[in-house]
Structure formats: structure tokens, C-alpha cells
Amino acid sequence: MSQVTQAKSSKFHSGNIAFIDLQAQQQAIRSQLDVAIARLLDHGQYILGPEVRMLEDELAKFCGAKYAITCASGTDALLLALMAKGVGPGDAVFVPAFTFPATAEVVAQLGATPVFIDILPDTFNMCPSSLAAAVQSLDKNLTAVGVMPVDLFGQPADYASFAQIAQQHNLWIIDDAAQSFGASLNGKLVGTLAEITCTSFFPAKPLGCYGDGGALFTDDPELVDIIKSCRVHGQGIDKYNTVRLGMTGRLDTLQAAILLEKLKLFPEELQAKQVVADRYSQAFQSIATVPTLMAGATSSWAQYTLCVDNRDELQAKLKEYNIPTALYYPTPLNSQPPYQQYPCAPQGLPNTENICQKVISLPMHPYLQRDTQDYIIETVLSIC
Ligand SMILES: *Cc1c(COP(=O)(O)O)cnc(C)c1O
Numbered sequence: 001m002s003q004v005t006q007a008k009s010s011k012f013h014s015g016n017i018a019f020i021d022l023q024a025q026q027q028a029i030r031s032q033l034d035v036a037i038a039r040l041l042d043h044g045q046y047i048l049g050p051e052v053r054m055l056e057d058e059l060a061k062f063c064g065a066k067y068a069i070t071c072a073s074g075t076d077a078l079l080l081a082l083m084a085k086g087v088g089p090g091d092a093v094f095v096p097a098f099t100f101p102a103t104a105e106v107v108a109q110l111g112a113t114p115v116f117i118d119i120l121p122d123t124f125n126m127c128p129s130s131l132a133a134a135v136q137s138l139d140k141n142l143t144a145v146g147v148m149p150v151d152l153f154g155q156p157a158d159y160a161s162f163a164q165i166a167q168q169h170n171l172w173i174i175d176d177a178a179q180s181f182g183a184s185l186n187g188k189l190v191g192t193l194a195e196i197t198c199t200s201f202f203p204a205k206p207l208g209c210y211g212d213g214g215a216l217f218t219d220d221p222e223l224v225d226i227i228k229s230c231r232v233h234g235q236g237i238d239k240y241n242t243v244r245l246g247m248t249g250r251l252d253t254l255q256a257a258i259l260l261e262k263l264k265l266f267p268e269e270l271q272a273k274q275v276v277a278d279r280y281s282q283a284f285q286s287i288a289t290v291p292t293l294m295a296g297a298t299s300s301w302a303q304y305t306l307c308v309d310n311r312d313e314l315q316a317k318l319k320e321y322n323i324p325t326a327l328y329y330p331t332p333l334n335s336q337p338p339y340q341q342y343p344c345a346p347q348g349l350p351n352t353e354n355i356c357q358k359v360i361s362l363p364m365h366p367y368l369q370r371d372t373q374d375y376i377i378e379t380v381l382s383i384c
Pocket residue numbers: 073074075076099100102103150176178179200201202212213214
């Protein structure tokens with residue numbers, strides 16, 4: 001019996017359904033984690049210890065990127081990527097409006113201007129024609145420098161279409177892959193779909209640690225040097241030599257040790273989530289809009305998200321049945337107070353506004369037992 005299957009064997013009880021079950025995962029590898037943590041306590045190299053280098057090698061090998069650089073969070077990964085690209089005041093970076101705040105936040109933190117783009121109604125990812133229109137009609141006082149698509153809920157965005165637009169206008173592409181590590185597009189894994197890819201190891205992400213963590217992927221050795229320098233305060237040839245503005249952005253050795261153990265389990269976890277997603281979609285396709293994958297795409301299923309007209313009612317009823325749900329995202333980012341001053345695509349964001357009112361995410365993790373899945377499926381069907 002595999003570790004994932006074995007961890008699923010606890011008894012079903014409708015009072016304790018987890019939205020994402022980190023405890024079951026911990027149980028599956030607890031003894032390996034104890035050994036890994038003890039090893040760290042013995043060697044005592046808490047900052048950039050040997051596990052950090054080992055993890056970077058394993059992550060790069062996993063996705064096929066030439067280089068992986070770990071860092072302190074997914075947000076720091078995005079920030080380091082933009083710093084490496086020299087983003088600053090007067091620069092415009094195109095981001096989807098239907099995303100987690102960090103995507104636009106890092107752009108604004110560097111004094112640059114996030115420009116909000118609409119999404120496609122079926123995949124929820126950035127819409128290429130909305131992007132093209134926004135690039136064309138950009139304010140003359142701004143310089144278009146890059147595009148930062150998000151692989152929402154675990155599915156890669158449409159990189160082939162973005163690459164065409166980017167080429168025409170000399171833009172770089174940075175993949176906000178905080179939700180999609182482990183997914184692929186036309187046989188290429190996330191980590192290799194853009195010039196720089198940024199992911200998060202926040203505990204609830206597809207590959208999570210026990211705190212905050214993140215990583216960047218690229219094939220460009222010059223970018224690696226700049227990112228590694230920015231990760232330690234713009235360090236040059238040694239610690240007494242400072243060549244640029246940077247930050248404290250390292251991944252703890254402890255988190256690297258934990259991630260090395262979790263990475264071994266990760267392929268099997270991705271498969272287990274696909275089984276759940278297939279069962280959900282089969283059951284719900286007649287009563288809701290179920291997730292659509294682009295041709296050639298696989299998802300890491302960070303979230304399983306339905307679109308329904310009676311979203312709030314469904315969420316309230318499911319709560320009565322002890323089924324946890326979440327709303328990613330109920331408000332377009334451009335209408336949150338810190339972002340209202342920034343421009344949007346010229347045709348507005350009608351798909352984003354519509355989808356925000358309909359989305360509801362269901363429990364989704366590799367340890368969701370079949371009888372729990374049945375309970376969730378039957379309950380949702382009986383309400384709709
Ligand atoms: C979680 C997330 C981030 C930020 O990751 P942290 O590790 O929490 O900093 C960025 N972008 C998206 C789309 C996310 O979902």
C-alpha cells in the first residue's frame with residue numbers, strides 16, 4: 001500500500017472534513033520528517049545549510065528547469081523576480097485582476113504600475129485579447145515592461161498566446177505559479193513555461209512546507225546571479241561587498257529539509273487529487289460549471305472551484321453539513337482599496353466581475369477518502 005493510500009484509512013466522520021488535510025499528510029511521512037529535523041538540529045546550519053542546495057537541485061530536476069533558487073515565500077519569489085528585471089517607477093506590469101493580492105502587490109511595492117487584465121470565463125486565467133488591448137492602449141507616461149500571468153487554481157495560463165504579444169512589444173513573462181507547481185502544459189512542467197517562474201511553499205499550496213517558503217525557476221545563469229545576490233542584501237563577491245539593493249529572502253534550512261521529504265510524496269499526491277477532481281467533475285457537470293482545462297494542460301489542483309448562481313446559499317447550506325468551502329476570490333483585486341488607483345484593460349473586466357460572484361471552492365486534497373468524497377458529492381447534489 002502506498003503512503004498516500006495508507007494515510008487515507010482513517011474512519012469517515014462528517015464532523016471533521018478538512019478543506020486541505022495537512023495532518024493526514026504529516027502522518028504519512030512523520031517518521032521521515034522526524035529524522036530530517038533531527039539531522040538539521042545535529043548539523044546546526046540553519047541558514048543556507050546543505051538541505052537548501054539539495055532541495056534546489058531536486059526542484060530543478062523535478063520540473064526540468066536549469067536552475068531553482070529557493071526563497072522565503074511566494075511573494076518574495078515574485079519580488080526577487082521583478083528586482084532581477086529592474087522593475088521600478090514608470091514601468092507597467094500586466095497582471096490578472098482575479099488573483100491573490102501578492103501578484104499586484106509586488107509590482108506596486110517597487111513603485112511600478114500594475115495594469116489589471118480580464119480573465120477567460122472558462123479557465124479563469126488571464127485573457128490574451130484583454131492583454132493585447134491593454135498593451136496597445138497603455139498611458140503614454142508608462143512603459144510596458146512585462147506580463148505576469150497567474151496559473152490560477154493549479155492550471156497553467158495560455159503561455160503560447162502571451163509569448164506572441166510579448167514578442168511584439170518586447171515584454172518579459174514571469175509566471176506566478178504559486179498555485180501550480182507540479183502542473184504541465186503540452187508536456188512541459190511549470191517552472192519551464194516562462195523566463196522566470198515563481199512558486200510558493202505556503203502550507204496549503206500544492207507543495208507546502210511548515211511555514212513560509214518559495215522558489216524561482218529560470219534557465220538564465222545571469223538572472224540566477226542577480227536573484228541570489230538580491231536574496232542576501234545585494235551581496236557581491238563576499239559578505240563585505242554590496243553591489244545592489246536587496247533584501248533578506250532566504251528559505252530556512254528547516255523548511256528545505258521538510259520539503260525534501262514532501263517532494264518524494266508529491267507525484268503520488270498529484271495523481272490522488274486528479275482522481276478526486278475527475279469524480280467531482282463527473283458528479284457536478286449537470287448542476288454547475290465545473291473546472292475546464294485547456295487542451296494540453298494538467299492541473300495541480302490547488303483548488304477545485306465550481307461556478308454556481310446561488311453561491312452564497314450553497315456555501316451556507318454546506319456549512320450546516322460541516323463541509324468547509326472557500327471563496328477564491330469574491331472581490332476583483334482592482335476594486336480593493338490599495339489597487340483602485342491603477343489602470344484596467346480598456347474593455348473593463350466583465351468576466352472577472354461575473355466570476356467573482358459565482359465561485360466556490362470545495363475540499364480538495366490527496367487524502368480525501370472516497371466515503372468523504374461521496375458525502376460531499378451527495379450533499380452538493382441534494383442542495384442544487
Ligand atoms: C499564495 C499566492 C502568492 C503568495 O505566496 P506566499 O508564499 O503566501 O507569499 C502569490 N500569488 C498567488 C497567485 C498565490 O496564490
